Amino acid sequence: MPDAPCARIGAYAVYATSRRTPLGVPCAGTISGGLPVVRVGVIGGGQLARMMIPPAVNLGIDLRVLAETEGMAASLAATAVGDYHDVETVLAFARDVDVITFDHEHVPQDVLHALVDAGVPVHPGPDALLFAQDKLLMRQKLSDLGLPVPAWARVETEDELQDFLDANGGHAVVKTPRGGYDGKGVRVVSAAHEASDWFTTLAEHGAQDALLVEEFVDFRRELAQLSARRPSGELVLWPVVESIQRDGVCAEVLAPAPGSAGRIADVAAQIAADVATGLGVTGVFAVELFETQDDRLLINELAMRPHNSGHWTQDGSTTSQFEQHLRAVLDLPLGATGCTEPHTVMVNILGGPADGALADRYSSALGAHPTAKIHNYGKDPRPGRKVGHVNASGSRLDVVAYEARAAAAFFQN
Amino acid sequence: MPDAPCARIGAYAVYATSRRTPLGVPCAGTISGGLPVVRVGVIGGGQLARMMIPPAVNLGIDLRVLAETEGMAASLAATAVGDYHDVETVLAFARDVDVITFDHEHVPQDVLHALVDAGVPVHPGPDALLFAQDKLLMRQKLSDLGLPVPAWARVETEDELQDFLDANGGHAVVKTPRGGYDGKGVRVVSAAHEASDWFTTLAEHGAQDALLVEEFVDFRRELAQLSARRPSGELVLWPVVESIQRDGVCAEVLAPAPGSAGRIADVAAQIAADVATGLGVTGVFAVELFETQDDRLLINELAMRPHNSGHWTQDGSTTSQFEQHLRAVLDLPLGATGCTEPHTVMVNILGGPADGALADRYSSALGAHPTAKIHNYGKDPRPGRKVGHVNASGSRLDVVAYEARAAAAFFQN
Incomplete structure (x- = not known):
């Protein structure tokens, strides 16, 4: 298939006028014969760092990972093991790389600013990551930018929360501003x-002296707009996808989201562009969206890194989100x-085989599903843990x- | 696009009736939590071993490479550096893996048999590789199997060579039986x-006490049939491709070969199947073919490993030859x-930038060709050396x- 016209929006495809890439300057890294190579340092050794390894190998990029512990998902590329909360550890790791990026959004601001x-x-x-680290700051910023978000409030007391509930139909979603993921730190009340x-x-x-409360959105489905932005401005967007959550965790992604061409894609693209420039995001980022019953798109969450809603790009897009993030x-x-x-x-593989x-399970799963692409994070199975995913592509x-679900099912019992 | 009907020929898709995979037995390898992992040992640290790394990461396979020297293309996966001619070195390397395979076909028979x-x-x-290591043995075997090959002879003297020339139109191709590759050890006389x-x-x-002489085939074009065979019998075939050589080195591959659906695909598939079973080949292998001016297919060369004619599969097929080889x-x-x-x-990148x-060149090449997929082997540029390749895919x-050639051209001046 040729690239969908929605994939690269002309107005946003701003090519660099000045070069800020480390490629243009001499760097310390060399390969055997002394030629410069490009070194990308990733803080965090989880599956997102792991999945940057294949495109790094393809492009000849020297990927270096600062892992939290030995034996993590990205251990093949780990050149250091240490605590990312420690400034000296991170500065030492960063000494040999051309750029620092992340497996997650949790590196403290003091460490980021020291870099x-x-x-x-x-x-x-750091300024962009601040919004990803604090949901209250993010909601405030998105509101200031005039972007569509659910009704929300900062609440410091039960009385304030009750006032919000009374004003918003009696149901609401309460979130801890920091530290939540995969449904943790989120509660419907x-x-x-x-x-x-x-x-x-x-x-x-x-730092948390308040909670975030948001209206309980009556949504038809959840969508996500995956995008990437270079420091010098170029922005590209993948097609909008539909994400299906179970128990607060992403279970499946359909790419593109059925019926999303046209208005939904246009609105989602505009939101992503406004978010990217408004928050100064660089790298791959994902805007998770609610499609409401009354046909609006509201911003749910924002991830400033490759994201589960973009794993389909590994096998279904000309450029995977992991290659794009490195670029x-x-x-x-x-x-x-x-x-x-x-x-x-x-389809995510959650938990993994019990035994x-x-x-x-490869012999049975691969035998039954020769078109399925298996991604194994090298993590020990544990109930509810994301240990891998399956992609399947085709014309129907x-x-x-069916292929993706059936192949994934081999690994979940 | 759905899989082409030619891709998997029913008669050859023989599924295993008995399990011989090392997956079924306990092995020494573990990940952090003590679960068994699959370890594949590759002898040779060149770009073919390097390109096995991405699918190994995807499938959670522990790829271990015995490299000839430090800093080779596959150094990321190198767990040992040593001489593959040395039995003890190879046996020590093999102690921790579930299966041994190869980056090249040059491991001596005594080492193979020791394994x-x-x-x-x-x-x-070893028995299959013997044919890949000696072109005279290969020609004899293919002839014994009744497979279509150019007229050929074993010649020990100039008189015998002259007799062959006199009987075959005055032109012929002389080859050293062992050690030739990329046009080396081949001479038209x-x-x-x-x-x-x-x-x-x-x-x-x-060991070489004779030369191989073959008729100078008046071919229309060169084709290649890439295939893979499991020890337990299953055989799969990719579409036939056209390979374009320059100075005896593969320059481009068109996949599928224009006009190859139907008779050409059927004949090539039958040849590959007969080669696989007749020679006992396992893993990925490539049969290079001449398409003659009078519409015959003749076997030119045989490679018992992933092959340059199959690099397109990394970005153009549901399963890349490197993933398939591991499977x-x-x-x-x-x-x-x-x-x-x-x-x-x-399109191969031969030589690389002079300076x-x-x-x-990424900034210019990637900017001009956003659909091109670059594969950089991490090797120092040197005239004529294969240092990378570019794949491009689409409907025309x-x-x-044009995309593949133009993108590759950025790296070759």
Whole structure:
């Protein structure tokens, strides 16, 4: 398939007029014969860092990972093991790389600023990551930018929460501003006392002196707009996808989202562009969206890194989100974001086999599903843990969804 | 696009009836939490071993490479550096893996047999590799199997060569039986004395006491049939491709070969199947073919490993040859071999930039060609050396070929 016209929006495809990539300057890294190579340092050794390894190998990029512990998903590329909260550890790691990027959004601001002060390019930068680290700051910023968000409030007391509930139909979603992921730190309440334990422990969380409360959105489905932006401005967008959550965790992604061509794609693209420039995001980022019953798109969450909603790009797009992220943080021209097949479906492998490794099921799973692409994070199975995913692509959504679901099912019992 | 019907020939898709994969037995390898992982050992650290890294990461396979020297293309996966001619070195390397396979076909027979005697699964095995190591043995075997080959003879003297020339139109191709690749060890002659230096030095080559002479085939084009076979029998075939050589080196590959659906695909598939079973090949292998002016297919060369004619599969097929090779040598079910786009063109990067690294050209090359997929082997540029390749895919062959050629051109001046 040729690239979909929506994939690269002309107005946003701003090519660099000045070169800020480290490629243009001499660097310390060399390969055997003494030629300069490009070194990207990734803080965090999880599956997102792991999935940057294949495109780094393809492009001849020296990927270096600072892992939290030995034996993590990205251990093949780990050149250091240490605590990313420690400034000296991170500065030492950053000494040999051309740019620092991330497996997650949790590196503290003081560490990020120490890197910047030391002259290390950091993408996304501290100012952008601040919004990803604090949901209250993010909601405030998005509101200031005039972007469509659910009704929300900062609440410091049960009384304030009850006032919000009374004004918003009696149901709301309460979130801890920091530290939540995959449904953690998120609670649906219909009375203020249901969040009393969180108010009690607010003080214990240090910087968190309030909770975020949002209206309970009556959504038809959840969508995500995956995009990438270079420091010098170029922005590219993949097709909008539909993400299906179970128990607060992404279970499946349908790419593109059925019926999203046209208005939905246009609105989502505009939102992503406004977010990128408004928040100064660099690298790959994902805007998670609610499609409401009354046909609006509201911003749910924002991830400033490759994202589960973009894993389908590994096997369904001309450029995977992991290759694109490397290109973006190096300020290299971005790759085409069209679909290589009309439909790709991603199904997460949650938990994994109860009695062994994913590879124990390869004989049966691969035999039954020769078109399925298996991604194994090399992590020990554990209930609810994301240990891998399956992509399947083709011309019929029902067939593709069946293949991906059926192949993934081999690994989940 | 759905898989082409030619991709998996029903009669050859023989699924395993008995399991011989090392997955079924406990192995020494573990990941952090103690679960068994699959370990594949590759002898040789060149770009073919390097390109096995991405699918190994995807599938959670622990790829271990015995590299000839430090800093080779596959250094990221190198767990040992040593001489593959040395039995003890190779046996020590093989101790920690579930199967041994290869980056090249040059491992000596005594080393291969020592591995087999030690109980190590070796794919392809010594008996198959023997034919890849000696062109005279290969020609004899293919002739014995009744497969279509050019007229050929074993010649020990200039007189015998002249007799062959006189009987075959006055032109012929002389080949040293061992050690040739990329046009080396191959010479077109029209008089026997043009090979006199090779006859003089025959004795110096040890085992080589004769030359191979073949008719000079009046071919229309060169084709290649890439295939993969599991030890337990399953065989899959990718579409036939056209390969364009310059100075004896593969320059471009067009996938599928224009006009090859139907008779050509059927004949090539039958040849590959007969070769695979007749020679006992396991893993990925490539049969290079001449398409003659009178519409015959003749076997030119045979490679028992992933092959340059199959690099297009990385970005143009549901299963890349490198993933397939890992699956095949582990006796896992093979992946679908259909095209993800109607056309993929691969263009080799030969030599590389005269004044720097491939990455120095990324800004211009990637900017001009956002759909091109760059594969950088991490090797120092050197005239004529294969240092990378570019794949481009799409619905129009002319457009795709232009993209691949134009992107590759950025790296070759």
